[in-house]
Amino acid sequence: MQNYNELAQSVKISDDKKHVLLDADPSLSLIGKGRSAYVFRIHSTNKALKVFFPDHTHTAKVEADIYKTVQSIEYYPTLYDAGVNYLVIDHIEGNTLFECLTLGIPITEENIAEIDHALQLARKEGLNPSDIHLRNIFITSEKKVKIIDVARFKQVKSCNQWHDLKSAFHLFYSKSFFPKKIPSFILNSIAAIYKKRFLPI
Numbered sequence: 001m002q003n004y005n006e007l008a009q010s011v012k013i014s015d016d017k018k019h020v021l022l023d024a025d026p027s028l029s030l031i032g033k034g035r036s037a038y039v040f041r042i043h044s045t046n047k048a049l050k051v052f053f054p055d056h057t058h059t060a061k062v063e064a065d066i067y068k069t070v071q072s073i074e075y076y077p078t079l080y081d082a083g084v085n086y087l088v089i090d091h092i093e094g095n096t097l098f099e100c101l102t103l104g105i106p107i108t109e110e111n112i113a114e115i116d117h118a119l120q121l122a123r124k125e126g127l128n129p130s131d132i133h134l135r136n137i138f139i140t141s142e143k144k145v146k147i148i149d150v151a152r153f154k155q156v157k158s159c160n161q162w163h164d165l166k167s168a169f170h171l172f173y174s175k176s177f178f179p180k181k182i183p184s185f186i187l188n189s190i191a192a193i194y195k196k197r198f199l200p201i
């Protein structure tokens with residue numbers, strides 16, 4: 001198998017606003033696309049390769065530095081390698097909170113407390129956990145919490161997203177009458193409304 005840098009360089013992404021994936025080594029399986037990168041699972045390993053878009057390569061170093069800061073905290077993936085435009089971290093077996101909601105997998109009070117604890121540990125390392133949302137928090141197959149996409153953990157301004165998610169859990173989701181399985185289009189609609197600050201929580 002090629003080394004991590006060679007695998008990252010095999011990934012070709014169009015240098016425009018569409019960020020079209022043009023090519024990648026056959027040993028890479030695409031598992032996700034975010035606002036700044038594509039993520040692949042490396043075949044026959046438990047590792048994921050995150051390759052940043054050409055206009056977001058600066059984020060690779062920022063995120064790598066943050067992962068290095070939280071390496072001793074079990075709630076964040078291990079960083080195995082980092083380069084100019086890529087990171088290699090653990091591939092996480094499990095479901096994001098978004099997937100838990102769409103699949104009807106219960107999210108517990110214990111999960112919420114564990115996420116709180118994970119974020120507090122990051123704060124003790126001098127970070128400012130930000131941009132916390134349903135797609136970057138995993139409940140693993142062992143029912144443990146893992147948090148990914150930490151690039152914004154160094155931003156200075158305060159971010160209330162986790163506080164608001166936690167409030168929504170206690171005000172709505174935790175109630176016995178509230179549905180535990182929610183279609184993705186409804187979650188996406190709520191997120192769009194939230195971003196416009198139309199949902200006071």
